[in-house]
Amino acid sequence: NAGVTQTPKFQVLKTGQSMTLQCAQDMNHEYMSWYRQDPGMGLRLIHYSVGAGITDQGEVPNGYNVSRSTTEDFPLRLLSAAPSQTSVYFCASSLTGTGGNEKLFFGSGTQLSVL
């Protein structure tokens, strides 16, 4: 199993550009989520999904969209990138649950810079 795969690993955007961060898992996990990690801030939850067709907002959802058309994929879309979105983004999944009562499996992260 590949686990949780994120692409790209690095990305540089200009302010106002849009892009999609990809996340895929091959473990048949129901729960998937996106976190961002900023220096001195820890990880903060952006959006999450408890199954295909179901998504919800986390702590810092503004400026991001998600969809969950399949169990495997959970892309994160930046609609109009801003410098404040410069961060490292992590995708995480778990077999079931709501992201707080099971072990999370993390991807390797996407380092995004917005100029």
Add this chain to the structure above:
Amino acid sequence: AQSVSQHNHHVILSEAASLELGCNYSYGGTVNLFWYVQYPGQHLQLLLKYFSGDPLVKGIKGFEAEFIKSKFSFNLRKPSVQWSDTAEYFCAVNAQGADGLTFGKGTHLIIQP
């Protein structure tokens, strides 16, 4: 909303020293508690977790943590650290019934050989 405080942002120890990393949370109800670790160049991975039962939990690589409900704490310990323990350590809390985890800011641990 719950919050998590990790007392030390940077810790430097010599090999064979004992380790204790502090973690306190602010939530009065039932919680699930986690420690995650991120080794250089690797994914975040679970070190150990506490849901219920024995408040002293053991994790991978010789780590353990003790849940003290009266102190809202979940400190991570290891009796004798190794150079390979150099990593970023994150404490995380979930209030039962809530979605997702609230992470602390992390502790960057450096072990000097």
